[in-house]
Amino acid sequence: MSTSSISRPAGRHSPSRRDFLKNCASGLMLWIVIGPNLDAVESEGTFPVTIKMRPKDAADFNAFLRIGEDGRVTCFTGKIEMGQGPITSLPQMLAEELDVAVDDVDIVMGDTDLCPYDEGTWGSMTTRIFGPQWRAAGSAARGVLLELASEALLVPVSQLTTQLGVVTDTKDPSRHITYGQLTKGKQIERQLTIPPTLKKTGEFKVVGKPLLRRDAREKVTGTAKYAGDIRIPGMLYAHVLRPPAHGAKLLRVDSSAARAIDGIVVVEEPGLVAVLHALPDVAENALGKLQAVYTPSPSQLDDKNIYSHLEHVTSPTRVIVQKGDLAAGRAKTAKPLETTYLNAYVAHAAMETHTALARFEGDKLTVWASTQNPFGARAEIAHVLGLPELQVRVITPYVGGGFGGKAMNLQAVEAARLAKATGRPVQVMWTREEEFFNDTFRPAAVVKIQAGLDDAGRIALWDYDVRFAGDRGSDLLYDVPHHRISAEGNFNGPEGIHPFPIGAWRAPACNTNAFARESHIDQLAALAGADPIEFRLRHVSNPRLLRVLKAAAEAWGWRPAVGVSGRGLGVACGFDAGTYVTTIAQVAVDSLTGKIAVKRVLCVQEMGLVINPAGAKLQMEGCITMGLGYALAEEIHFKAGAILDTNFDSYELPLFSWLPKIETQILPAEDSPPQGGGEPAIIVMGAVLANAVHDATGARLLVLPMTPDRVKAALQATAKTGRTG
C-alpha cells in the first residue's frame, strides 16, 4: 500500500467488451485506458491517458461510463465505498467534466463483472491518482456528445456549448438538443478526434463545492446493504473453527456433538473446519460443541518482550535517503540527542467484521464481500478454488469500514470453499473475536534517531532508522545538511518477524514515523532553547510545508514559549499522499490518574485542488478522532501467539467523551493537482499529543499508546530527574 503507481497488470481480466455491451442498452459508451507511466501524474500534474472508443481486447480499458437515452449517466469503477466518500466525489468529478447535474450520475462500484480492473481502494489514491483519468473520461464523453450535436444541429463544435446535459447553439440558443436525444436508439462507439482537456479552476461549477454524502439516506434508514445483509433462499450461515493461538496446529477434532444438533452441517477440510446452519446463532453455538486439540504455539513473544525482539532480530537494512556526510555531521554536533521510540500493534477494528456470501450457479461463483480489493478477492478465491478468474464474480456492497484491514479476503475464500463443499449459498461473518484474531495488525515498531545541534543551535545531523513500521512517511521534512534515513522490514513484512500477520493500517508506517520524527524535533527545539514552531520554521524551506505551518500557528493564535510552558500545547507536521499537514493540540494531564484529556485540536492541510470540501473535512475530523485511539489507548496485548484483546471490553476505541474541540482548515490550492485526504491528518496525532503532554508536564512519552500507566511512569521518572527541556 505504498505510493506506487497504478499500472494495468498484464493478464488481469476486465469484463469483455461483448459482455459489457450485452449488459447495456443503447446509449453512448466510453472506455478509458490508463497509460503506462502514471508516476508522472503525481509529480508533474500531467495525465498520460489514452482515450479509446473501441478497446482492442477485453483487458484494454480501465474505466467506462454510459450515457443512457434518458440522459442519465452511469459510471463504473472498481473502487469501493467504505465511508471515505468516493460515492460522492467520483460522480462530482464526472458531472463537472461532462456538464451534467451530479444527481443525474449513477455509480456502480466494486463489481468485478461490471467494472474495469482496479488494484484496490487504499493509499488515498482514489482522488489523486485515479481522479485525473476519471475526469478525462468525462471530458472525452462530452467531446463525443459535442461532435454528435454538431452533426445533428449542423453547426461547428466551436459554436456549441454544454450545460446540465443540454448542448446549445451559442448563436441561436433556441436550437438545442439533450444528451439523451443524442444517444437515443443508438449504440455509439466513436473515436475521439479532439483529445480531452480537463477544465481549469475558474471553470468549475461542481468541483470544489461541498456536497453532502449521496449514501446518507440509505444509511440512516437501514436500507443500505452490507455484505452481511444479502439474503438468498437456502443459504447457510457458517462459523469457522479458529486456533487458540497463532502458531498452534490442529491435531484432531471431534465434531460428533455438533453433528447431533438438528440442521447442523459440519465441513472438515484441510485448513478449514466449519459448522453451518440455516440460523447464524445456532451455527455459532454449535461451534462451541467441537472438541479440538491443538499443539501449543511455539511463539515466546508477548507485548512486553516484543520491542527487544524487534530491536535485535536480523533483517537487511535499506537506506532510503542519504545526503551529506554523516561523519561531518557528527563532527559538527555540539549537542547530541539520541532516542529510541516504540509503537504498539493496533487493530483495524472496523465496525463491520469481515463478511462474505458465496453462491455457485453451475460453475459460476458469485461472492458478495466486504473488501477493499474486489479484484484481489477474486484472484484469491479463484486461486484457492482452482477456478479461472472469469468464473468468479465479486460484488462489493457498502463496506462498513476498512482502514487497510479489508485488503485481505480470507473470509471470502472461506465462504467460497464452504459453498463448494455444501452445494449451498454460504455466509461467513466473522465474530468480533475472530476479527481481532485474524486481523493484520499495524506492526509494532522501533525507531532509533541519532541527531545533534551545531554551535548555532541548528540541526547538524539526523541519522534515522525505522525497524518494521515501514519507511512511508519517514521523510525528514526539515533541512539538515547531513542525514540518512534507513529501514528494516516494512509494514507488511517480512514474514517470520512478527508473531502474527501484520499489514497496512490507515497511512501505513506514517503514524510511527511521524511520532518519532516530530517528537525528536520537539526535543531538539528544547535542547536549542527555542519555541517548537519557531525552531521548525528555521529548518523548513519547502514552501508548501512552510505555508501550512505558518497558517496553523496563526489560526491557533500561537504565542511562542521556550521549554515546558505548562500550557499543554504541542505541534507536529506531516506529509503523506501528496498532502502537507500541521496539527496543534492542547491537553491536560491528570497527574494522579495519568489520564490525558485532549482539549483542542486544530488541523491545517494543503491538499491541492479539493473536489468535495465537505467530504475532505469529514475525513480530517475522522482522522483526528480515530488518531486519539492509537495515541492514547489502542494496543494489542498478546502472549505466546494468543491475542488477549478480543473485543471492545478490553480494546478501547475513542469514545464521544474523548472528543476535543476540533477545528479543520484546508488551504486553497486550486491550481495544484488534487492530493490524498483519507489519511494525512491521522499521521501526526501521536506526536502532537506526546509533544503537548511534554509541554504540560515535562514528561517525554517515548512509547505509544500513552496509556495512564505509561504517563504515570513518565511523570515519576521526570520528578526524579527534574524537568527536561
Added chain:
Amino acid sequence: MTESVSFRLNHQPVRIQVAPDRDLLWVLRTELALTGPKYGCGISQCGACTVLVDDRPVRSCNLKVKAVEGKDVITIEGLARGPELHPLQQAFIQHDALQCGFCTPGMILTAYGFLRKHPNPTAEEVIAGMDQNLCRCGAHLRIVQAILTAAEAMRKGATP
C-alpha cells in the same frame, strides 16, 4: 423447543415460532428479514445492534426474543413513518454525521432514546448520553451536532 412469541414490530403485529432463548438480533436479521440492526461485538459494547423496545434503546445482541413478548419493537427501518424521515435521520444527513454507516442505525436509535429523556440537551449531555456507542470512522463530532439539531427540530415540530 420452539415457542410462539408475539410482539409489535415496526408498528405491525408479528407472531413467530422460535426457540425462545435466541437473541433478538439474529431473529430480526433472519426470520424477520430486518438487516438494519447490525452485529458489531455480540457483548453489548458497541451499540450497532440497538433497537427500541417500548421506546427505550436496547442492545438486541444480548436480549432474548421472549423478553419482547407483548412489547413494541422498533428497528431503524421503522423509525420513519411514511416517506418523511424522522428529524434525527434528517439531521444525520444534513450534518454528514456518518461515514461507513455501519454504526448509524444504533447511533440514531440510541439518540432517539436519549432525546426522549433529554429533549433540550447541551452538547456535554449528548456526549455523555452517546458515550457507550462506538464509531470507528470518527464521525463523533458530526453526530453530536446532528443530535442537537434534531432536538431543536423535535421541540419545534410535532414528530416524537
